[in-house]
Amino acid sequence: MCSGRGAELRSAPVHVITAAHAIHEFSATMEARWRVPAGATVEVHCVDGSGNTIRGEGDLVAAVDPDHANPATGPIHVEGARAGDVLAFAIESIDVDADQGFTVLIPDFGLHPTRVREPLTRISTIRAGTALVLDRFEVPLRPMLGTIGVAPRTGAWNTLTPHDHGGNLDTADVRAGVRMLFPVNHDGALLAMGDAKAAMGDGEVCSTGIEVPVRVRGRLDVLRGRSIERPMIETESEWMTLGSAADHLDACRLAHGDMVDLIAAAQNLSWEDAYVLSSIVSDLRVSQVVDPLLTVRCCVPKHYLSGLWPA
């Protein structure tokens, strides 16, 4: 809109991906609904995890058809992404698209499944960068995507479950300012996303944060030269590998095992020395403990993996 004298600036087109189509499972055979070129900036519109059906404290999650929970907007085919490549999604912004969000307790679910006797819904109001929780607690917004993933290599995973393709990772670092990497298992990658929260603690202990619809803006690129098995996140200061499994230690082994291999490659170390170094400089962090596969991320200061992928 603004150009200096003599300069000619061209605004890159933004590909708007509406919430008109969403998936409820990530499958190896799912079909693209949108198609964008590599290098495209997209604006993805996402309804909340209930499909925008929970509006008041009288609306219970029990009324949400489980087969239609966690709708993920997409899939988006990224042109030029071929099996074996890496899909990069640099998230520029996640804007909360509502003036309220919901948090629920569900009997037989969450970290304390037997202690919740009755379903409960709490609505938080959202205003000026803050959520007002329980009408009393002002919590700063930290918008994030709970569900984001690509077509898995084989089979299908519903959008409530995380695995190597991504999916319901419920990781608070899936936020504006980071770059996510995904394995490309099928041509076009087939990205989809949703289940956003205005704020959520590590663990997502009761099974929800403050669930909200959002508009996500970011850039899609295809990286070549090094394949990955599972999602990764590059933040301002760290690289993170993500692992999801039924058992916590198995999830730790996936995330940390990937990290040791990457440190060894980036620093030309033996596996054993990379393991020693990782015990000193990498952190295992809880993403979520309820989905029901658990998700863990292994995090290192960025310079330990420098050179593996271009910025």
Added chain:
Amino acid sequence: MCSGRGAELRSAPVHVITAAHAIHEFSATMEARWRVPAGATVEVHCVDGSGNTIRGEGDLVAAVDPDHANPATGPIHVEGARAGDVLAFAIESIDVDADQGFTVLIPDFGLHPTRVREPLTRISTIRAGTALVLDRFEVPLRPMLGTIGVAPRTGAWNTLTPHDHGGNLDTADVRAGVRMLFPVNHDGALLAMGDAKAAMGDGEVCSTGIEVPVRVRGRLDVLRGRSIERPMIETESEWMTLGSAADHLDACRLAHGDMVDLIAAAQNLSWEDAYVLSSIVSDLRVSQVVDPLLTVRCCVPKHYLSGLWPA
């Protein structure tokens, strides 16, 4: 040493607790070796987790008698501490007392037990606030205590294992600047500590950080009015509850369950509403995954528990 005109300052005595006596288990019947008044400042000298026996890369941890690993200096009887009280240890400083530290790989131990075929020792040199790891990587020192605890209510736990009394918590937040709280299970509390690291990542994945001897300075106080079941940490910005169990989710339930109860008490909320709030504002974090009971901490911004204990 320095006083303004007319002022009269009295230096408080520091009680020096030497490493001349250490325990290898925390037991309900262990006897005090030192005795200090409540309010005392102590300087506790600790050998490293190998009893200062690993000095070079030819020294293998296999040569350390497991019954004598992780010696903990103490026990210290704090006068006036009675069963049902809370013992507070405000850590003022942890000074590394060596110019090197060790990290080991142990077959059948650590996060990847079957991948380590041979024992391995790596020595890091320590100078000017930095550890030089693998002769190449400059890692900032973050000194911490791996093992710290009090007499358990019943039975005994070796110093390699964490439980409700504390013990081998291997939690990087046990560092200078924090205040630790412990349940007092027996008169005098009977505090002991050791197993320090110059630096360690969350997880302690290979079973060690950079293991070093240290001198720890801090103040011991007795708090009354609210009992606790398990250790807690107060940092500059957060309160943390700690849980240790064989299963990760059980450790999460202990740490998070304590936190929900504390939030409910501090904020006068129902258990259900405290649970909802905690899912938005508390973080579950990995302390260690190898000891072999796992330790998790649940962390909230400090103001959510304000008023429960005096500063």
